[in-house]
Amino acid sequence: MLFWHSQPEHLWPSPGELYPGPPSSLLREALPLPYLKQEELPNIPRAEPPCPAFQYVLCAATSPAVKQQEETLTYLNQGQSYEVRMLCNPRLGDATQGPRLLKSVVRVVFHDRRLQYTEQQQLDGWRWSRPGDRILDIDVPLSVGVIEPQVLPSQLNTVEFYWDPTKRTSLFLQVHCISTEFTPRKKGGEKGVPFRLQIDTFKPSDKELSPEHLHSAGCLIKVFKPKGADRKLKTDREKIEKQPVHERDKYQTACESTVFMECSPWPEPSSGPHPPLSPLALTSPNSCKLLSPERLCSSPPFALDTLGGSPAQDLNPGASILETQQWLHRHRFSNYCRSLANFTGTDLLKLTRQDLIQICGAADGIRLFNTLRARPIRHRLTLYVAQEASRQENEVPKHPDSGFYQEISLDELSAVELMGKLAELLALPANQIHRLFHQGPGGILILLSDQVVQNLEDESYFVAVVKKVQNPDGYYLVLT
Secondary structure (H helix, E strand, O other): OOOOOOOOOOOOOOHHHHOOOOHHHOOOOOOOOOOOOOOOOOOOOOOOOOOOOEEEEEOOOEOOOOEOOOOOEEEEEOOOOEEEEEEEOOOOOHHHOOOOOEEEEEEEEEOOHHHHHOHHHHHHHHHHHOOOOOOEEEOOOOOEOOEEEEEOOOOOOEEEEEEOOOOOEEEEEEEOOOHHHHOOOOOOOOOOOOEEEEEEEEEOOOOOOOOEEEEEEEEEEEEEOOOHHHHHHHHHHHHHHOOOHHHHOOEOOOOOOEEOEEOOOOOOOOOOOOOOOOOEOOOOOOOOOOOOHHHHHOOOOOEHHHOOOOOOOOOOOOOOHHHHHHHHHHOOOHHHOOOOOOOOHHHHHHOOHHHHHHHHOHHHHHHHHHHHOOOOOOOOEEEEEEEOOOOOOOOOOOOOOOOOOEEEEEOOOOHHHHHHHHHHHHOOOHHHEEEEEEEOHHHOEEEOOHHHHHOOOOOEEEEEEEEEEOOOOEEEEEEO
């Protein structure tokens, strides 16, 4: 099978040059593969773009029904083994210095932001409906150069393995979930959700230290029932062939293989209420740290504008062209840097919602419009609390803020969250607060449960009374 790509900047050595040996030692000869196209931004001086140290190529054709400014999309058949070629640029020695073996982690994650927030619930539901199955697997007998492959039972969508960058490595993957399994059921004909196939590569280190991140890249995929991907690809080709010539220019040329786009590393799983986000939140989700955290990867993971506690950095109307380009990168709009290459901050802020949809497409156009006009996220419940002042005039309050009301913001509306916020406000150890009460009608004490917290009126104000108790040693808090 021949592999080619439409972007000719970086031509890497053929397998015969990269891995010396008789031709019979290679499964097939492949044409040199180019890497990502490095876009030139006018009026912005820059050095010649460096050739990346790694490149991953999925041996599956891209869809021809993808518009020019959108990320490539690849269709896969459920349970079919697909080859991913792991390439390392031999001209760059940094990646191969030190330990010879590298560790790569492969994930199938949601591309849709809505599903990213409910990822764990979605995976738990899939595990319940498909007991004993995995979302992602390695086809070990077909793989070449894959060392110590691991599949963790607790992570259905993740596989790990080691490989030698100086030797030929081909990883064969199987995806067992289909895109329509995560679509709300209606009457049939539902449009499946896209997934992101992402590879993060690390250099192993000592046991005391975390592995050093070297490279991350990903691509967009949709998974169909067996042979469904072939039918969908054929349908897309016929659809484009029926278009007038001037309309065909709006679509990307399909490629026989899919080159992963560089992105930011996927965030490590956390125990918090939110799942890992697309790589731009980490910026950089991929986020494409996704170079486009979305297009240069999407993952993701990670974006500041998606986190409740950290509002997105607003675009300054006085931002220069370079600063505007940097803002687009940070917020996962790297795919549109070329289209918006001459825009300053003022120019971008003047665009209407419809203008952005025409430039970026419906999904990303709406996302860019909302990001440009992002407002701070309002907390679900706000309370004002003051600590009970000292009852004796000559007694100095133990807490410097006694008698003054301070704001407490709640997002989860739980008694545990409120107790933690009160412990921080009153400078008390959270593990020593045994009970939390609310003074009700007639002075009765009502134990604060999650339901009581959820029924508190927004912007209510209270005085917190701290009562010392023993057996066990600790405190009771009463909100009066």
